[in-house]
Amino acid sequence: MSIEEGMDAPAFELPASGGRSVSLAAMKGQPFVLYFYPKADTSGCTKEACDFQEALPALQGLGLAVIGVSPDPMKPIEKFAEKYGLAFPLASDAEKTVAQAYGTWVEKSMYGRTYMGMERSTFLIDRDGRVAKVWRKVKVPGHAKAVMEAAKALG
Template sequence: MTVEIGQTAPQFELPANNGEMVSLNDFQGKNVVLYFYPKDMTPGCTTQACDFRDHHESFSDVDAVIIGVSPDPIERHTKFIDKHGLPFLLLADEKHEVAEAYDVWKLKKNFGKEYMGIERSTFVIDKEGKVVKEWRKVRVKGHVEEALSYIRENLI
């Protein structure tokens, strides 16, 4: 399945670090920055999460909610949030069903080994639930600022 700009975002319901089941429908009427990342506590993922943390208030100012998704279990998400003071939800996609729905579960290669994992990607979903922007194979440096600029220029 592929996600296309202008189409309704694939719906999902996943456990969140706050102990609740969270669905995309919970955020209708808000802009959503849905970002998929490979693994808690790794250097690139930590930098990205902390960049979102540092810009959290600016996203709130443009009526946008940040949601992170990885295959890590809730317990690991909770440690990650506590360690870095993350003010947004992290969802546990342990069976990678949501990652597959957004077409970010990919064959990866690292040091000659092949394995399936998350391709770092971000989707902006507007207040009506439509995908309006996507970034795939995200490079962490400058990405959060780029996503924030997109929302400021196109969704307010």
């Protein structure tokens, strides 16, 4: 299933870092960034998380929250969040149900072999729970800045 701009965001509820829980229902009335990343504490994912952490004060200034989602179990997620001082929740989608709902659990290929994995993707969800913007196959450099520009346009 492919999530398009203007669609209702698929509902989710996941355990998150710092003993938190994140859900679409709890975010009602608040715009937020929902980003999917392949694996905690790997170079690209660390850079992306740190870029969002750096952009967090500006994003919060626009009224936005940030939620990161990976297929990792909670333990490595907690370690990752602590190691880099990530204030926003990192959620565990170990069953990959949310990733499947958002179309980010996809077939990938490396060195000629195919496997299932998380596509680095970001969704900007508006205060009505609708998908305002979608980024697929995200390249990390400059991504948090691009998300911030799109968030400003939400108004």
